Amino acid sequence: MALDGIPTPEEIRRAEMDNPRTRESDLAGSLGISEAQLVSARVGRSATRLVPDPDGLMAAACALGEVMALTRNRSVVHEKSGTYANYHSGAHAAMVLNDDIDLRIFPKHWRHAFAVEKATEAGVSRSLQVFDAAGDAVHKIFLRDGSNVDKWGIWVDKLRHEDQSETLAVSARAPVEVARSNPDKLDVLRQEWARLTDTHQFLTLTARLRMNRLGAYRIAGVPFVRQLEPDAVKDMLQAVQVAGIGVMVFVGNRGCIQIHSGPIQTLKPTGPWQNVLDTGFNLHLRQDHVAEVWAVDKPTKRGPAVSVEAFDAEGRLIFQIFGVGKDGKDDRPAWRDIVAGLPDLAIETA
Incomplete structure (x- = not known):
């Protein structure tokens, strides 16, 4: 265990091996870390740190063809299958607008990103995963059977971050805004x-x-x-x-x-x-x-x-x-x- 109480990358990877069926967000919580820190422990093995720019990530998503888009908060998970198209960039707000994938994106919260490859019973799962400053999941894109897997490596290389360390510094979660009436x-x-x-x-x-x-x-x-x-x-x-x-x-x-x-x-x-x-x-x-x-x-x-x-x-x-x-x-x-x-x-x- 590191001096600051955060598990070392090796300890995180061992915990994943010991709990293969536990949801990643739940496992991260049990270890006292964020989900992004859990993913970061795999960098150099089954994860690659990416530049967390929505423009680049959406260009990759559009090139990958049919995928599954996942957005969640602590109480609900929303999953849509389809293709990314009709992306509109913006410094403060961006969007994807089509019948399948319909997103409103707020770039200032896209702070960490990874390309993840994970062995499963059904084969290798490939995904692009985005997290906020606290390391909480913002958006994920999962490849499907019909995805353009041949484009995966090309875009991972294009978006590769110069920092490929196993550890990740995150910020404290912003407090929940209480109801304000006047x-x-x-x-x-x-x-x-x-x-x-x-x-x-x-x-x-x-x-x-x-x-x-x-x-x-x-x-x-x-x-x-x-x-x-x-x-x-x-x-x-x-x-x-x-x-x-x-x-x-x-x-x-x-x-x-x-x-x-x-x-x-x-x-x-x-x-x-x-x-x-x-x-x-x-x-x-x-x-x-x-x-x-x-x-x-x-x-x-x-x-x-x-x-x-x-x-x-x-x-x-x-x-x-x-x-x-x-x-x-x-x-x-x-x-x-x-x-x-x-x-x-x-x-x-x-």
Whole structure:
């Protein structure tokens, strides 16, 4: 064990060998390190440190053909299969926009990156993995059977970082922002909320009023928000599946938001997990992490944008789900009916 209490790279590799079926994020937590430090211990063996620039990594992703994109936070994993295309670079925000892979990227949080090759029962797994300053996963890209494996080595060489050490220095995790409300500005919040023409205006409004998303939800009241039972998430997923409608499922972290647009067809709850197991789209949600659920209604030029949004006990946003209205088909009215039927939180009174 190193003097600072962090396991040595050799100790980390030994722990991986002793726990081959443990999820990497869970194993890292048990060792008191970040997931990026776990991966870094393999550099020179089965991992290569890369320059963590979104432009270069997205160019590689586009060249690799059909892959699986994975974005997660501590409570939910969002997986989409397809090809990366239509990438738009940006210093503060970038994006990938196509029917399969739909991402919003925040480059300042892309701080560490690796090309990883891992032996599995099904063969060698190859992936590009990106982490933030604290070493937490931001975005991962996994090659599939139909990927352009012949391009893998070319792009690993192109993106290779000059630093190929086994150890990695990470920063402390940023504290979770607690819910911030400003009851003195409630009237202004409600007046300005009613005048919104685009959902993106909402965070600008709350910041101006010295609130944040969850803090505003907690005081806004009907008709803008309704607090739902935490188990309403299960009801919502089942209702979307039965109705056969399309929805937009947003899952993100500080560095990336990943979006699925389409139906939810196959639900398989397992223990605390709510699982969507569809062709091209998988979602794995820790239902026991859901502490608050809100039905939210924001006016836009195209009509009401109704969402269901879940938060954990510390106030982190877990996911947002909206109705879909595009390509001549509008599932938003059916989605609004589903949301209207979800159970409100039962408030105990003396």
